[in-house]
Amino acid sequence: MGLKRTWRGSEGPRDPLLLRVGVKSLKALPSQIPETLGDTIGKYYSLQIQKAEPWQQFIQKARIWGDRWIREVRPKVTLVVRMAASVANYDYIVDWEFQTDGLIRIKVGLSGILMVKGTAYDNINQIPNQENLYGTLLSENVIGVIHDHYVTFHLDMEIDGSDNSFVQVNIKKEQTSAGESPRKSYLKAVRNVAKTEKDAQIKLKLYDPSEFHVINPSKKTRVGNPVGYKVVPSGTAASLLDLEDPPQKRGAFTNNQIWVTPYNRSEQWAGGLFVYQSQGEDTLATWSDRDRSIENKDIVVWYTLGFHHIPCQEDFPIMPTVSSSFDLKPVNFFESNPILRTRPNVDNDLPVCKPAASG
Numbered sequence: 001m002g003l004k005r006t007w008r009g010s011e012g013p014r015d016p017l018l019l020r021v022g023v024k025s026l027k028a029l030p031s032q033i034p035e036t037l038g039d040t041i042g043k044y045y046s047l048q049i050q051k052a053e054p055w056q057q058f059i060q061k062a063r064i065w066g067d068r069w070i071r072e073v074r075p076k077v078t079l080v081v082r083m084a085a086s087v088a089n090y091d092y093i094v095d096w097e098f099q100t101d102g103l104i105r106i107k108v109g110l111s112g113i114l115m116v117k118g119t120a121y122d123n124i125n126q127i128p129n130q131e132n133l134y135g136t137l138l139s140e141n142v143i144g145v146i147h148d149h150y151v152t153f154h155l156d157m158e159i160d161g162s163d164n165s166f167v168q169v170n171i172k173k174e175q176t177s178a179g180e181s182p183r184k185s186y187l188k189a190v191r192n193v194a195k196t197e198k199d200a201q202i203k204l205k206l207y208d209p210s211e212f213h214v215i216n217p218s219k220k221t222r223v224g225n226p227v228g229y230k231v232v233p234s235g236t237a238a239s240l241l242d243l244e245d246p247p248q249k250r251g252a253f254t255n256n257q258i259w260v261t262p263y264n265r266s267e268q269w270a271g272g273l274f275v276y277q278s279q280g281e282d283t284l285a286t287w288s289d290r291d292r293s294i295e296n297k298d299i300v301v302w303y304t305l306g307f308h309h310i311p312c313q314e315d316f317p318i319m320p321t322v323s324s325s326f327d328l329k330p331v332n333f334f335e336s337n338p339i340l341r342t343r344p345n346v347d348n349d350l351p352v353c354k355p356a357a358s359g
Helices: 246-250 284-288
Strands: 003-007 017-019 021-024 030-033 043-049 056-065 068-075 078-087 090-099 104-113 116-118 135-139 142-145 147-156 165-175 185-193 210-220 226-232 258-262 299-309 318-330
Touching: 090 147, 104 147, 104 299, 116 135, 165 299, 258 284, 299 318
Parallel strands: none
Antiparallel strands: 003 043, 017 043, 021 030, 056 068, 078 090, 090 104, 104 318, 116 142, 135 142, 147 299, 165 185, 165 210, 210 226, 226 318, 258 299
């Protein structure tokens, strides 16, 4: 919640709950902002409580004179394609969300029955300090085991055609010269086109910020930018296992979060055709180490979404769903904001619940 100015039915849901807000005045005296000011266009100065779901694409307001405002708001409409699968004791929910601004969000939710093992302990006070449970005591005689989950996506991008390139855009600091400016530093973008597969083996680093673009060098906007989409990571995880550990050799696709390979019909499964008991000889990592050319080629981007799971008591006996996601976002793919072509909603467009039948 926060201090929010809202027009009912446009900037917020149709029936938001509005609360009065206590604030300090410019003289540091306590004052209260009422729910409404009672003017003709129904402005509200308030805290707003609403469902935690996206609903607006953009808001633009401009004061023209006095207390009159011009506002532009567009609704966010999302088409969701959902797939749910039960894999052993876990349930996986994969949502592909197609949004009207061109963004595609891929979200993975995990639920199901936790992997557990037995123990003689029924209270943590019984556990010797030197003993590691490799998990959490969840209930009497039950330990939830620490583990990870990795879901790898095969993304045949085809940005406005087959011949694409992968570009890592590094954000760098540039120091100013003495006396050049009151500022000490600026930010600049350094673009590096990946020539071969090893150039596109990416480990995400917060301290080395980058963007990851897939572009079509032969297709340009009217001002000359190559059209493209970018992979936008969110919360993810990297494997901590030894590279020679048998599970890690079979799951070597988790060694990086992003890989790029040339399209090959026989290379569709990151873990190979036969994962269990393999020695990792047929995995994404093996294919990528061939270091084939990927510049201006029909390429595939592989993104691995990872979860570390240290169980807690709320996960037992059945887990609430936890989710993470990543985005595919247009970058110079459109000439301008595509939402400008969307009609603004009016009150009659908003959903109204009505009884299906009258008795």
